[in-house]
Amino acid sequence: MHYSIIINPVAGGGRGNSTWSTVKAALDAAQLDYTPLFTRDEEGATYLTMRLADRHAGRPDETLIVIGGDGTLHQVVNGVLQSKNGRQHPLPIGYIPCGTGNDFARGYGISTNPLTALHQILDAETTEPVTIGHYHDAIKNEDGYFLNNLGIGFDAAVVSRTNASKSKRRLNRLHLGAFSYVSQALGVLYDQAPFTLMVQQERTRQLFPNAFIVIASNHPFIGGGRKVAPDRDLAEPNLELLVVERHNWLITFWTMWLFLRERLARSRFAHRFVGTHLHYTTTSLEFGQVDGEEMGNRFVDLELGTASYPFRQVRHLRKKKKVK
Numbered sequence: 001m002h003y004s005i006i007i008n009p010v011a012g013g014g015r016g017n018s019t020w021s022t023v024k025a026a027l028d029a030a031q032l033d034y035t036p037l038f039t040r041d042e043e044g045a046t047y048l049t050m051r052l053a054d055r056h057a058g059r060p061d062e063t064l065i066v067i068g069g070d071g072t073l074h075q076v077v078n079g080v081l082q083s084k085n086g087r088q089h090p091l092p093i094g095y096i097p098c099g100t101g102n103d104f105a106r107g108y109g110i111s112t113n114p115l116t117a118l119h120q121i122l123d124a125e126t127t128e129p130v131t132i133g134h135y136h137d138a139i140k141n142e143d144g145y146f147l148n149n150l151g152i153g154f155d156a157a158v159v160s161r162t163n164a165s166k167s168k169r170r171l172n173r174l175h176l177g178a179f180s181y182v183s184q185a186l187g188v189l190y191d192q193a194p195f196t197l198m199v200q201q202e203r204t205r206q207l208f209p210n211a212f213i214v215i216a217s218n219h220p221f222i223g224g225g226r227k228v229a230p231d232r233d234l235a236e237p238n239l240e241l242l243v244v245e246r247h248n249w250l251i252t253f254w255t256m257w258l259f260l261r262e263r264l265a266r267s268r269f270a271h272r273f274v275g276t277h278l279h280y281t282t283t284s285l286e287f288g289q290v291d292g293e294e295m296g297n298r299f300v301d302l303e304l305g306t307a308s309y310p311f312r313q314v315r316h317l318r319k320k321k322k323v324k
């Protein structure tokens, strides 16, 4: 087996580098054949992967290992699927998480201990198809894939403001990036206006005049381990769209509390749509985020569907807690 390894050295506030040192020592000790490739700039992982995918001939003895956060994994999968050859022969992926959130790792069942995650890859005898989300933006005529979630409104505005804030880098260096999100979330709560959202599923349409949170999830977790779609499983070809409307301040704070307590999705404030095809539109410019990467401020006309991607990694899933 040959391992091509994409490493984002700055993921997790620099944890990418130390994770790579640990993994490299283990690969050398086991005398495995590998090629390391480091991301050098913001879009680095996408282009590195496109080039790799163009050259990949579909040999079964090749695996692509990704060392980074959710954003790096997002760029890698989109890089492969942007290559024509990559779409025909997608390179099986194994993932070693070292970001700040690591939500995909939770959803799939990958250890955050680099050596355990590596062994989950080395021990896998076959590849496993994993559901990923696909989106088509009819206004921008843009396509892409997501492994975690695609949000518009609240969570996307938080991502956008956090990335723009100067404190993020300082906090990231101290491995305290989550605090930066919390402070920006309070600001967004204060001044984000609700918006009109139309959701269409098959022949049913539903209008939400005061939409606030709109998150399409591929697995249960968001924001570093909060369950927002508790019933989703990466092995099932479904997405779940959660819509929450904005009411008065008291209810808004209550919905935030429910979110933090991981009870929002099952509360009476949640509208949930589960399926393989969903379509939704807004009538105003709204922020978007996909797997924590900014989509910018845009009018939304999104069609969501599912696809599948091969992973070569043993899943270590925790047993589900009983629902109270």
Ligand SMILES: Nc1ncnc2c1ncn2[C@@H]1O[C@H](COP(=O)(O)OP(=O)(O)OP(=O)(O)O)[C@@H](O)[C@H]1O
Pocket (backbone or CB within 6 Å): 008, 009, 010, 011, 012, 013, 039, 040, 041, 042, 043, 044, 045, 068, 069, 070, 071, 072, 073, 098, 099, 100, 101, 102, 103, 292, 293
């Ligand atoms: N060499 C590099 N220099 C600067 N930025 C980089 C480099 N390589 C990748 N990036 C940036 O890193 C971002 C991805 O980081 P990633 O999401 O993997 O880690 P994280 O933000 O720490 O973790 P998480 O998404 O799990 O919270 C990409 O958006 C890209 O812009």
